[in-house]
Amino acid sequence: MTEVQEKVSGWGERWPAPAKLNLMLRITGRRSDGYHLLQTVFQIIDLCDWISFYPAEDGRVFLRDPIPGVPEQEDLTVRAANLLKQYTGCRLGVCIDVEKNLPMGGGLGGGSSDAATTLLVLNKLWNLKLPLDKLMELGLRLGADVPVFVYGYTAWGEGVGEELQSITLAEQWVVVIKPDCHVNTRQIFLAEELTRDSKPITMRDFIAGDWKNDCLPVVSNLYKSVGEAVDALSQYAEARLTGTGACVFAQFDSEESAREAFSALSPNWSVYLAQGLNRSPLYEKLEQGSV
Structure with missing residues (x-):
């Protein structure tokens, strides 16, 4: 070819x-x-x-x-x-x-x-x-x-x-911290103390601010650096765990405030600056007609 x-x-x-x-x-x-x-x-x-x-x-x-x-x-x-x-x-x-x-x-x-x-x-x-x-x-x-x-x-x-x-959600700026650990997803889901009976919520509840992650208490207990990352990021905005971690993130209303947090955290952490998207960039490329 x-x-x-x-x-x-x-x-x-x-x-x-x-x-x-x-x-x-x-x-x-x-x-x-x-x-x-x-x-x-x-x-x-x-x-x-x-x-x-x-x-x-x-x-x-x-x-x-x-x-x-x-x-x-x-x-x-x-x-x-x-x-x-x-x-x-x-x-x-x-x-x-x-x-x-x-x-x-x-x-x-x-x-x-x-x-x-x-x-x-x-x-x-x-x-x-x-x-x-x-x-x-x-x-x-x-x-x-x-x-x-x-x-x-x-x-x-x-x-x-x-x-x-x-x-469709606001495409907010996010700061992501990757702690120096590799979380074993299987270990988290097998943990006896993991909450497995959370009451289902509605999309309206989520939009109103119900952002709980049931895995966070277990992960923070087993991986101390995750809890430390949550504490560090919480100085700038509400910090949350994604999935079973190890990454924690916070959303920001402006690029400027996200960059400020990113710059402040970068000397001590592995940090990523990103923006939320409602549609995958892969689909944008697939539709460009290159295939």
Whole structure:
């Protein structure tokens, strides 16, 4: 495939895999298979990994630069591509190049977003023509957060997070702190002290300020640096945990106030400055006509 063909078709281009925040998280029950039932609000933010795809003539799926210590076939982008091949019978191959910017184990959904971008873009590049609901269904096989990234909108989520309803929120500036720890999500959901019977709320309750995250007390107890990050960020705005963490975040009404907090916290913490989005930047690029 020539360089011109790659440019026209979308092969070799950089595709965004944005992060998300859980603006609240309530555990309302537990299924017989162990999965927790929840209510949450997902908001896309403009921090992104970037993924490029290159045709592989031999039909293999592989990474250009495998992550040290992570078996290549366990990487979520490789698993997503192989799942597409298995489901559709596609015999094409791909070399996947991931520019990793989002922290692992932070609750920002980086691996899930990478998988969703792989599903959506390869669906186009391989001309598979699977509908969105099927891609979301396949995404759920890879992880509970993958469907919201395939969906691509800020959303109210229920079930295990796969029952989604798009909502429109203010696209506020956010400051995110990544404490120096990697939270084990399984450990948090297995913790005896985790609240599992929160009363469900309505969207109106959330908009009125009911932003509780049931995981925060457990995570703060097990990972002291998370509690310290909450305390540090709380000096500038109300700090919250995203998902099971480790990242904590705060929303700001202006870019100026967010930048002030970011600058003040940067010397002592790993800090990110971002803006909330109601629509994934991946969909903006998919609609530019490059594929």
